[in-house]
Amino acid sequence: MKFKYYSLKAIFWLLSIIPFWFYHGFSSLIAFIFIQFKLYRYKVVINNLKIAFPEKSDNEIRKIAHRFYYHFTDLLIESIKAFTISANQIKKRWKINVTSDIQRILDEKRNIAIIMPHYSNWEWGVPSFCMMTDRNQPIGLGIYKPLKNKLMDKIMKDNRSRFPGAKLVPKNDVSKVVNKYKNDHFMLGFAADQAPHNGYSAYWMEFLGKETGVFYGAEKFCKKLDLVPVYAHVKKIGRSKYEVDLEVISENPKETDYGFITEKHMKLLEADIKKEPYLWLWTHKRWKRSKPADYEIVRRKERIKN
Secondary structure: OHHHHHHHHHHHHHHHOOOHHHHHHHHHHHHHHHHHOOOOOHHHHHHHHHHHOOOOOHHHHHHHHHHHHHHHHHHHHHHHHOOOOOHHHHHHHEEEEOOHHHHHHHHOOOOEEEEOOOEOOOOOHHHHHOOOOOOOOOEEEEEEOOOOOHHHHHHHHHHHOOOOOEEEEEHHHHHHHHHHOOOOOEEEEEOOOOOOOOOOOOEEEEEOOEEEEEOOHHHHHHHHHOOEEEEEEEEEEEOOEEEEEEEEOOOOHHHOOOOHHHHHHHHHHHHHHHHOHHHEOOOOOOOOOOOOOOHHHHHHHHHHHO
């Protein structure tokens, strides 16, 4: 196990020291191959785009899909570069704009929830948020879904946690880990745009013109732990260069109505997607599940029980 672990880490390390200029050329070549031969979930991408943008022509859909693949292959090499990218490079290539409101909340030692969907670049999010301010910087706890391959999971987890104050939390251990850091100043990171497997635990809303089940977990933890929900607008300003604007959703999460936080951060994502649609992760079947017919009855019973 140790031999395989260090051998794979060495391979990833060697790959990661290849300069960006070379990787960008290689990335463009791979994207061209994906597009020409309709590889890697090409049909899924096209179908998702047609569902999200029924008003667009086939030609417009193809243009968005092709731009997506050029961005997607950039993202793949950026995940490899994460193995050796320095703190200075992260700050230059993934710049976070900390507003006076965000700094005030941090100065008050309030814990926050960073809601960052699979849009633009999320690979560099954990280390970047752990270096976003020079004053009252909280510990960063990033929620993630463990990989089935335990060896690759350990490599990925160790890599993303190599910066001081950056820790990855398996999604099933969130409550336990948060309890461990309850006396510390922390931020909890959510990728809140995935499709839940259980239709009854999802929050159902209109998203990109279609009824969609989305995770309610970010809102649940914000209310339970009094975390200030903050949405991260990640803009791509160049190849492997990003700028992040943070938007506070509510400073009083416990006082918000059911669904307010979830609706808000999904609508912010929707607005970002409509501005630059090629930057969202279109390779997953986004609308493969439907709302259960008895959803309202089951959820009502659960709310009464609780």
